[in-house]
Amino acid sequence: MSGDISMLSDDDTPLSVKPSARGTQNGHVIQNGNGRVLSDSPMSEDDDMPLSQTTRTKSEPMTPDVRSLKRKKPAMMSESSSEDDKPLASSPAKSKSAAISMPGAVEQTTTKAPTANGKRARTSSKAVVESSEDEDDAPLAKPKRVANGKAKPKGRPAKKVKKEESEPDIESEDGTPVPARKAPPRVKRKMKDESDADDSPSEDDKPLTKKRATKTPAAKKTKGKGKAEASEDVKPKKRGAKKEETEDSKLASKKKEEMDEDTYKWWEQQNAARDGSVKWTMLEHNGVYFPPAYEPLPKHVKMKYNGEPVDLPVESEEVAGFYGALIESPHAQDVTFNKNFFDDFLKVLKKYPPRNGVKITKFELCDFRPMYEYFESEKEKKKSMTTAEKKAAKAAKDELEAPYTHCTLDGRKEKVGNFRIEPPGLFRGRGDHPKKGALKHRLRPEDITINIGKDSPVPTPNVPGKWKDVVHDNTVTWLANWVENVNGNYKYVFLAAGSSLKGQSDMQKFEKARELKKHVDRIRADYQADLKTKQMMERQRATAMYFIDKLALRAGNEKGDEEADTVGCCSLRCEHVTLLPPNKLVFDFLGKDSIRYYNEVQVDDQVYKNIRIFKGNKNDEDELFDRVNTGALNKHLASYMKGLTAKVFRTFNASLTFQELLDRGTPDKGTTQEKLNAYNHANRMVAILCNHQRAVPKTHEQSMTKMREKLRGLKYERMKLRHALFSIDSKFKKKKKYQEPESDLDDEAIESHEEQLKAKDLEKAEKKFQKDNEKLVEDGKKPQDDSVLKEKLKEVEAEYKRLKKERGTEKHALKKERPTEKIEDAIDKLDEKIKAFKLQMEDREAGKEVALSTSKINYLDPRITVAWCKDNDVPVEKLFSKTLITKFPWAMEADPEWKF
Structure with missing residues (x-):
């Protein structure tokens, strides 16, 4: 028995409970130093490295074995502890604390992936509330009268919000940021009325790419040059663009005037909300x-059982079709997925059996491929629809909805x-x-x-x-x-994310997190003192608060027997925390959404001793904090500040850490891409802190291949401009700047790239011919003859024959003559573009295993991003998608000097 336990009174010893099920999953180590501070080096190579590249594997990952056993009631045990670990009742807590006054970046960020198995048994729980929006508004049990979220501010009637007519562009055709006008501190902003605000999370990380037509209130006037000039051979300059932009601006202005009466800026109404309970009056x-009714499959499309077609009623056929559509997906390779589907399928078959008397009893004899092939053919038909047909189908769908x-x-x-x-x-x-x-x-x-x-x-x-x-x-x-x-x-x-009620809830959530700054020092001082208290419950609570504050752990709740074996801070079991002398802890458990949390972290000596005490005389399956639960912890936190919960700590630490990383890591005189990389680095560090991991996207390698092809295209463009200079004057060959050929661009790469360009140009010519004919037919005119298309295709073929002859000659003839100064300027701008694009590729690779959107949507105060964009001349559209701009209209008017 540990000496750390020997002097605790009967009432102070940890309570033990029964064993429970175990489950682990591959994960990553996020090693923190003292406190939660992420790396002081904001752009170090290690920090930007993807998690998989810094992983140290101790053993092969184990498949989770999820078992469920009932816990027995806690029993009191008596032990004592040594004088070294015995808290002195009369001694005040030391002022020195490992708690850092303001969280920053973790001192060491490394990843390891040892495999561990865990067991878990839980008491069953009823009705877990699952909300598609903020949890504050979800009812606890009954649908009629439900615990609600945060109230709107009180006061006079509100104004209305104006919708935006068009979205601003983020960069010009060649990739250079388009200058944006500086916005006054309180500028009236327009929001586009989208057709669908419940976009998937994946959409939230995609930057906008539409043409700039209106002023952007979130960005200052961009410094530097305008559009970069590229080779006319590859990207011809558009004519009339300025005129078109002016017309768009006038249209947007006119629309703004028409909608002024509907503008409702609730965030400007300080006393707009009613009391804390009433959300609306009408x-x-x-x-x-409701989705449309099921349409039966054609009579010739049937699943087979043991090679024999099965004539299913529509009720059973619909269920079989659900699985048939997925047989080529990873789901169909999952044992649990297949078992649960077949169990439910048999229940449906019992009620609606096959009409031809086939008895289905074994999953292995079922053949759903005929259904799959039919669904795939229908997908192809939809893809091959003309533009007009697609528009008509969408219009019909929109009319119904x-x-x-x-x-x-x-x-x-x-x-x-x-x-x-x-x-x-x-x-x-x-x-x-x-x-x-x-x-x-x-x-x-x-x-x-x-x-x-x-x-x-x-x-x-x-x-x-x-x-x-x-x-x-x-x-x-x-x-x-x-x-x-x-x-x-x-x-x-x-209501949609951009609605007034949801916006008020979001704003109040972040304001509550900011309010915590006033109380956090007192809270930290108290829990540091309680780490040595004689009362075991208070000591466990203080240790749990230490973990929630330092490691941004979720509080954790009890799960039902049939739910995934995930835990949080208060529901940790002894098996989830391993002691590494002299003062390191290894956390290994399944967190929310069954994402593995693995973290090797150095902690205060007293915290290390406490964990050793809490684990003493317990089995691996027993609760680590057997005298603490989430409800009691949140009740204690509320005594410091109204509405304070463990969840608020997570938002507070994420936002404050993000603000500090941005302040420290943003280059003052860097390019836009360098600043964006600094932003994404800070976002990535917060995502790692909050354990927002993701599997490498299936399309990642395909995406990186496309980016490499685009980079090769930029280098090809530069090579042709160099060769054009050599054709004009051979003296340019002697200039060091133009002597070296472009890297990774040998004869084979040039030939491959020109073949790709040729195929794209031929396809583009065919599509344009088809589109022009469709328009002519719609206007009642005669379509063009096929000879027009043949002539266009001949021109493309002739152009690429000319380029083929130029290979190896270091000469290139531009379609239109240009002075050497213009060509040199175009090369310089291409150099900048290539440099920025390489940084973008590095950033994409570094973030492939981190879910950046989760923290950006839920944990980072959007005003941090908006203020940073304004202060660094970065268009907010580079970082916030159209969906996020709609979700956070109240944040778009933050001043450049605003800080969390």
């Missing part, structure tokens, strides 16, 4: 949009987020979810509860049936809810 909407896209809230038209009811299908789950592959039932009006104003008309469903219930709860922000059948969780329909 809410009217058309309910939710139009009544459900918006609602009326307190007299204002607001966009609805996820107004579409989820179609039936197979549950995918996240990570190693035990229910993946289970059948999601088709939802009907009888499953849906809608929330509207008392005086609002009850909407009629777009499919036969009646609503389960109609409630009038103005203390919540959801419009509809239902319980999904797989996990028994509540699902909700909320």
